[in-house]
Amino acid sequence: MNKFFRHLIILQADNAVITKQLDYVVTNISGDWLTVSYDPLFASRYQNHFLPNHAKSLLGQEFKHAIFDARLGFNLDAFAIVTGTLIAESVFILILPEEFSNWQDQDSLRWSERPTAIPVPNFIAHLNLVILKQKNQYPDDICQLVIDSTHTDDYLLKFIARNNWHHHSQLKFDDIAEQQSILAQLKKLNSKIIFISAKRGRGKSALAGMFAKCNQCWITAPNKNAVMTLMHFAPKNVQFFAPDELIIQLPALFDKPDWLIIDEAAMIPLPIIAKLIEGFKHVLLTSTVDGYEGTGQGLLLKLFTQYQHPNEVQFLSLVKPIRWLENDPLEYFTEQLILANTPTFTLTDDLDNNISVRMINQLELLQSGQLLTEFFGLLKSAHYRTTLIDLRRLLDARNILLYGAWLANHHIIGVLIAIKEGGLAEPLIDQVLKGYRRPKGNLVAQSLVAHGSEPLAAKLHSIRINRIAVNQELRRQGIASELLNSLIESAKLSGCDFISVSFAYSTEMYHIWASLGFTIVHIGTHKEASSGSYAVMAIYPISLDGAQLCDTMQTKLARNWYWLRNIIDVDLPIIVDDNQSLSDKDKYELSLFAETLYAYSASFAVLYRLANWVKKKQPESMSLLPLLLNLVDQNFCDKSVIKHYQLSGKNELLVRLRREIFEFITIQENINE
Secondary structure, eight states: OOTTSOEEEEEEEOHHHHHHHHHHHHHHSOSOOEEEESOHHHHTTSSSEEOGGGGGGGTTOOBSOEEEEOSSOOOHHHHHHHHHHBOTTOEEEEEOOSOOTTOOBGGGGGTSOOSSOBOOHHHHHHHHHHHHHHHHHOTTSEEEEEEOTTSOTTHHHHHHHHTTOOOOOOOOOOOOHHHHHHHHHHHHOOOSEEEEEEOTTSOHHHHHHHHHHHSOEEEEOSSGGGGHHHHHHSOTTOEEEOHHHHHHHGGGOSSOOSEEEETTGGGSOHHHHHHHHHTSSEEEEEEOOSSOSSSTTHHHHTGGGGOOSTTTEEEEEEOSOSSSOTTOHHHHHHHHHHTOSOOOOOOOSOSTTTEEEEEEOHHHHHHOHHHHHHHHHHHHHHOTTOOHHHHHHHHHOTTEEEEEEEETTTEEEEEEEEEEEEOOOHHHHHHHHTTSOOOSSOHHHHHHHHTTOOTHHHHSEEEEEEEEEEOGGGTTSSHHHHHHHHHHHHHHHHTOOEEEEEEEOOHHHHHHHHHTTOEEEEEEEEEOTTTSSEEEEEEEEOSHHHHHHHHHHHHHHHHHHHHHTTTOOSOOOSOOOOOOOOOHHHHHHHHHHHHSOOOSGGGHHHHHHHHHHHHHHOGGGGGGOHHHHHHHHTTTOHHHHHHHTTOSSHHHHHHHHHHHHHHHHHHOSOOOO
């Protein structure tokens, strides 16, 4: 046992017993005692307390001792973040439910697509397996305590003291030789982008601060708390900007330095990162790629692919920890739990006749630790949106379908995740259409109803593709097609009506999905913050009803694109329908917008058509639609119209617009050509 290690205590007890034990510990052992819990009343007993969904604000900071309360729910992202903030000699207390037999994990509300919390037996089994591994690997640095009322209130405190986990040596890590070595390399580089990656606790922020001492630069990060460590090493006069503030100011900044440092870069949306990179001569980014900090490996997988010249991007990494000792037991436990270490293998087999594809069930994943690790590792290495939520979904989500492709039955080289959707009751579909309800789950099915005004999309049974990932060395060799074909065959046998997929639009992605038989039926009207692209939905019809839905929505999109191309800046490869007469369906959609909470963005095309009809057929009625005509002239740029009419915001704009449309169609006996 090394007393300078960070120590893990797993605590299970009655709620009242836990409170008494922890009160003694926190009162008598000095430290920060960072506390994260879904229970705000429990967490507020201690000074540094956070809800799990606020844990990202802790990145870039350091703490001594922490309590992670998982009795109500186990937020894996928050767990990984908290353990990464703890310095050497810290005690980490993980509180688990007293018993798991009837436990329903509140964290499942984030990823299960269910309205209520669900049991998570597979995650519990995974957690117990990791605990067992930890006991075998570090028997002296983990303790699993089950305490009841027969124990004294200071039992936990005495246990910590007895094991010599309670000390105040104030151990300092001054071995920054690795940082100094990389700093020497940085001084010789003249690349547009330098990306420094490492696991947590390796001194990325410290290195960035040291770099700031040698160069004129500005600093940005998701929030100012995230750069506390960086600022400790940086010169006192270095300037910090919030990312969005910096983007706004960039056009007017003429005396900016050559360098911008972006710390904790994976927490910032990719479009913002891209704008910041283009705004400076040189950019230094630091980040982990463990998948719990926002975009995870997105910076590597998506953003830098546009920089093809070998000297434009330089990748450097740090290996040795400076926040804790090497071979730290808490780091080992965390990495095992979040499957941080993706296995690698050498591809020696010939692809010909060596690839097999089949369905996998969740129990099979759990029973084979290697299969689970390789499956999740493929997702992380191949998809820029993969986070720890995907791991939780992979283990315990309902209505999930898993497929794998193997090379010579040895290693998994491709995976597909799909989720069953649809089959909703008509009253619920009607509520979704009118904007009154948006229950969890059925993401594409509901979107095609709420934003495409097609109730049939949620009534039919469908399967949504959630992820497809293929080993990087084996892409463009038909493996994804084999996985999809296996899904299609299963869908036909199960009575599925169509398969759907949603993706960030690009010409390349369009051609990939079109080549696989998918038809675009809907495109979002605003760019997604995470990808900087428009979200597109496409379907592959299976049944006759599915084919009818596909044809109907494809026809509607071709007609709407006549107008939507004014506000969506992509070259969508569809034949535009020039017939813009107001139809009976248009009049129904106008009444939906006017009389319910039918989606505003879904109404742009029909509102364009109404404005066009009034201008051509009833110009004398234009005075009745001032707000609509102003919006159309501005291509639905809300901000300028809100400012012009001195409205309080978008809500007031929509209330007035709906009323204006309602009053107009009420007095019109016949809106047609």
